[in-house]
Amino acid sequence: MKGGDKVLANRLKILLAERDLSIKDTVNATGLSRNTLSNIVNNPFANIATDNVDKLCNYLEVAPKDFYDYFPWHFSMGYSLRKKILKYRYGEEFEVGYFLISASSGHKKLDTGFTIFLESSLPAKEDPSLTFSIKCPTHDNFNKLFNEMSPLFRHTLQEKVVEIMKDFCADLDKEYFFNSLYQTNKNIKVSVVMYGKYNDDELFNNSYKCKFQN
Incomplete structure (x- = not known):
């Protein structure tokens, strides 16, 4: 950050x-x-x-x-789309990109990479939704830092992750055209879920409404 x-x-x-x-x-x-x-x-x-x-x-x-x-740690974050974009899959989780978090404090530095997965609702669903799961970290060091943070710093970091994922989602939309996939002009519900070391170790879950380009 x-x-x-x-x-x-x-x-x-x-x-x-x-x-x-x-x-x-x-x-x-x-x-x-x-x-x-x-x-x-x-x-x-x-x-x-x-x-x-x-x-x-x-x-x-x-x-x-x-x-x-x-909290004496500075964070920087970034993402990249999967090099080979996979065919879109409804109702099934599939890999779409990568999320990197670097943290530094004094002479200490930690890097953790995550895989971003997308699971979307079926096309016939009246209110379509997209769920981005940031999980499978390369190390558990971010998990430890997150658990050491006060609620205030956790909330601030969550907001930053979600803002970055909004940019990621916009880039991914250029590959999949979400509004066209769901044949809708309405806002689509987007959820961002981040996990720690294990897939059942949910660090946070934030949702927002997004209007994609047609």
């Missing part, structure tokens, strides 16, 4: 929820503006002035190490 990758995130939203405090309560107690606090709450990776961190830590009675969530 380099180029926008963040390793330090504030936990203000969680800290307020744990104490049943509102933004209004915090504005009144700290003197910080509502806009400033809303930005911090809604954007965990926002830059916060040191004075403001001091005011918030003092108000919440926490140390800076408890105000922030830290």
